[in-house]
Amino acid sequence: MSGDEAFPLKSNLMKPYSRNQLTNERRMFNYRISRGRKSVExxxxxxxxxxxxxQTPTSLRTDKIDIIAQSMCVLHNFIRMHDGVFSIPKVPNHIQQRHYEADLPRDNKPKNLRTCLCKYFCDFAPIPHQDVYNV
Structure with missing residues (x-):
């Protein structure tokens, strides 16, 4: 999950680097995490x-919310397939497929996870224009 600068950095909630800590790599990380957040929204x-x-607050039990959300996604995709507007995202040719689990820090500290993601976005899965993005 991704939040903006107002949220705390946690192992299950990534946030961008603050503006006063930006290097080129961190700027690219902020751009990529922002793109991901916009896609989810x-x-x-x-x-x-x-x-x-x-569209309204729910009184459902929290243990049921995951299954309901997953069901809605399946139904949404089914409807889009039926309407002929469903598409499978394509992985660009310049992105090398590789498993990165071994590269993840063992301690799961949020700062180490963010650093690992930053390195991944910059070194292993760049997008062509990410280095010219200005925050």
């Missing part, structure tokens, strides 16, 4: 427009 917006349940 857009996807949730599409689900919200389709399922009215998401």
């Amino acid at each position: 857009c996807a949730f917006g599409m689900l919200t427009s389709k399922f009215a349940l998401l």
Whole structure:
């Protein structure tokens, strides 16, 4: 999950580097994490427009929310496939496929995880224009 600078950095909540700590690599990380967050917000917006349940506070038990959210995603994809507007994202040719689990820090400290993600975005999975992005 990604938050903005107002959120705390946690192992399950990544946030961008603050503006006074930016290097070129950190700027690229901030750009990539921002793109990811925007994609999630857009996807949730599409689900919200389709399922009215998401437009109001819920009184559902928390152990049921995951299965309901997953069911909504499956239904949404089924509807898009039926309507002929479903597409499978393509991985660009310049991104090398590799497993990075071995590169993850063993301690799961948030700062170490963020550093590892920063390195991954910059070194192993760059996008062509990320180095010219200005924050």
